[in-house]
Structures are given as structure tokens and as C-alpha cells.
Amino acid sequence: MRIATINRSTAETRIDVTVNLDGTGVYSIKTGIGFLDHMVEQLSRHGLIDIDLKVDGDLHIDGHHTVEDSALALGQAVAQALGDKRGIRRYGDALSPMDETLTRVALDISGRPWLVWKTAFTVSRLGELDTELIEHWFHSFAQTAGITLHVETLYGSNNHHIVEAAYKGLARALRTAVEIDPRKSDAIPSTKGVL
Template structure:
């Protein structure tokens, strides 16, 4: 089963190239111009055991929003394409991931029905700015938007629940790691599943 794909998308705001191998080893080559987002995508790849290449050229001279959003759109589409007809997968996955003081729960259903529930971030997390330097800074408000965008374009249901945390970096990273582990379980082959894991016969 070849679960690989490459997707390109170009607009006046960004040019995005993504390559995905769902049965990889967690290798990544990420360059979006938003350093902290690169770190989060590399973390997703490593803990989902997805080989991931992302090259984004976006209007970071304005801010990080278009670049992050458009990268999430293309990544979601790539994950959807790589899953193919979804035969033989587990479909559901969940994870509870700590990162020092932060604790995040994530559940994923590769349902074909996009939905995102994102709750529990501390008051003020949306207004925190992380990183910067040689790249665009990452505003905390983008985290929910990334998961909403991934859910829509990958056509999966994603529930992210932040249970505790204080450090803004840890709060975001724990969410990406929890999503990675839940997604990894959901798309893993199930040796007992001979078809599509749905009473409808399709996902």
C-alpha cells in the first residue's frame, strides 16, 4: 500500500509544496519562514512517524497568518490524498501527552466528515507571540486555526483538549504532539480490518 502524495498550491499570498509518506519514520524537511511553526510541523512528523517535506514561500513581511494557514490547507489536502480509500486503517486514535507542566488530550476520527473541537487553552494564550528573530513570529491564536484547517482539508474529526499548562511554547507543542500520536494511531493499519472501517462501507 503506497500512502504517499505531493500537493502544490499557489496564490498571491503564498506558494506551498508538501510531500507526505504516511508510512515513514518521522523524517522532515520543513521551511515555512515561521520558525516556531517549522518546529511544530517537525514535531508532528516525528511523533506521527510521517515523512514530511514542506516548502512555503509566503508573505511573512505582513505577518505569519497567510503562511501558516496556507501551509495547513496543503498539508490537510496531502494527508487526505495519502489516505486513499482508507481500507484497512484503525480509523480512531487518541492520545494523552504531557510536556512538563502542560497536558493535552487529542482524539482523531478519520471519518470523512471534517470537524474540530478545540478547548481549554488558558485565557490570554491566543494573544501570546512566540518566536520571531529571522522569521515571522507565531501568534498563539493560530493554533486553533491550524487544527480547524487541518480537520477540514484532511476530512477528519479532531478534538483537542488542553487540560493544563502555563508555558506558551509547551501549550502549543503538547497539542501538536498529541495530535501526531492520535493521528498515527488512527491511520495505522489494522491487521484484522479487511475493508473500510465503517458500516456504510465508505469513509
Template sequence: MNRRTAEVERYTLETQIRVQVDLDGTGKGKFRSGVHFLDHMLDQVARHGCMDLEVEAKGDLHIDAHHTVEDIGIALGQAFAKALGDKRGIHRYGHAYVPLDEALSRVVIDFSGRSGLFYEVEFPRDRIGDFEVDLFVEFFRGFVNHAQATLHIDNLKGLNAHHVAETIFKAFGRAVRAAVERDARTAGVLPSTKGLL
């Protein structure tokens, strides 16, 4: 069975991004984005998504992390679209609830061919260390627009901003893992009655 891998390079005047993904990996990650908290979150995605993920980025961090975070989301979405190909034989849908102490988040994804982000998260503070939590929505918007996926992210409870973020990214990894997993019963079949995703 073919391994589903992809490498994407995205170069703009603001950022230089390289993303490599192996959807059939074992959870290994290597991250050098210059945005340390995002690297920590991407490590959760790789580990809990059971995918191998490598991200290298150089961005205009002297301004802020916005362009770097958003463009990593875009490149990751492009890599997923490339690795999934025509999506034949995948489950297509995935969901996960993940707790961490007092925090609980739910993530539901559909690799539908239609991009949409429905993000219901209120953080108890504006920053985690030097990371602006507003940038998470930019990351996920970049991802869904280029992976052509519908993504629902709901934080159900949480008092600690770090815990909230970690439950979101762990749940995202687990939901993605479920959605991209191959279904032996529908091998080679497109998971849609339309005949196109």
C-alpha cells in the same frame, strides 16, 4: 504493501506551498516555511507521528503569518486525504495524551469523512516568540477541512505557552499515527458500517 505517500502543491496570490507526506515513514522531516516556530511544531508531528513530512512555503510574511500557516494546514490536509485514499484497513480513530513538564494536552481524531474542529485551548500569552498563538486554530481548521477529519484538541493544563503548544502538536502526531495505522485484522475493509468514508 503499498506505501501511502502524497505530494500537494498549492499556489495562490498569497502563498506557494508544497507538502510531501509518507504515512509509512520513520519520522523524518524537512521544513522551510519561513515561520520558524511552526516548523518546530511540524517537526514534532513528523517525529511523534512516525511519518516523513516535507513542507516548503513562501508566503506574504511581510503582512503576517496568517495566510502561510492556514495554507500549510490546508495543503497538509489535502496530502493526508490523497495518501489515505479510500481509508480501507486503517484504524480510523486515534487519540493521545502528551505531557511536557506542567503542560498536558489531549488530541482525538476520526478520519470520518466529515470535517470538524473542536479546539479548547487557552494560552497563557498571545505570542511564542514572534508567533501569534491564534494561528494554531487556523492551521488545524485548514487541516480538518481538507483531510475530512473530526479533530478534538483540549489543553488540560499548562503555564508555559511553548509547553502547551508542544504538547498539542506531539499529541496530534501520535493521535494521527494511531488513526492511520493499518489494522492487519481488517485489511482491505472500510472502517465504517456505511460503506463509505
């Protein structure tokens, strides 16, 4: 089983996260930020990745550390669960529609972290989540997961839909990329022989 647990403790946050890449989309998410919980639930459900995430953060200051550190820990857990990445499909992409919004997500589990973010918001907050932190969550996740990640909202007007389409697109692209390819389940998907 491709399962990993990360415990991250700093002066700003305490995080416990477990992921199962071969799960069914079962989740328990408690970050203290309701909208962030809802988005990570989308990642789990549509990515078929079981996620158990508990965060105790310094929300009396603001949401920055909770958002950043939860993404760092979750990305680290995904990377650890992937191991040497033997047999994975490596690449994934998704067009993610949500009502009036259409978002494109493409990723490569390359070991070379990068984020291209072409998404903007017209409000400063969604629930208790500052919208400027959403890009930061994707950046932090890509860094520790070791993925090249492109997120582009092709069109859309409802900010909730724009964010949710991005998370659902990430979920579906990641689901494809982490799957074991039955045609090459014994090989590292790189001409270098390592990822």
C-alpha cells in the same frame, strides 16, 4: 506506499508538500516561521509521517496566510495519501504530557471535518507565530484532512509547552488512526462501506 504530493499556488503563498504515511518521521520543514517549523517537525517525528514542506508566503504582511495555507495543503496531502481509507484503524487518541502541561487529543478520520478546541494562551506570540493562528492551523488541517478533531489542554501554564503538547498529541493520535489494522486490512472501517 501511501504517499502524496500537493502543490498549492495562490497570490499569497506557494507551497510544495509531500507526505509518506508509512514513514519513519523524517522531515524537512521550511515555512519561514521558525516556531511553526518546530511544531510541524513534532507532527512528523512523533507521528512517524515523513513530511517535506516548503512554503513561500507573504510574511511581509503577517503569518496568517502561511499558517492557514500550509495546514490546508498538509491536510490535503494526508487525505490524498489515505486514498479510500481501506484498512486504517480510523480512530486515534493520545494523552500528551509536557512538563507541567497535559493535553488530550482524539480524532476520527471520518470524512466529516470538525474541530473542538479547548485550549487558551496567555501570550500573543511565540517566536514569530501569533498564538491566535494556532487554533486556525488545527482547524484548517482538520478541514482538508477530513477529520473530526478534539484538542483539550487539561492543564498547563507554559505557552510553549501547551502548543507543543497539542502538536505531539495530534501526531500520536494520527499515527494510530492512519495505521493499517492487520485484522481488517481489506475493509473500509465504516458500516456505510465508505468514508
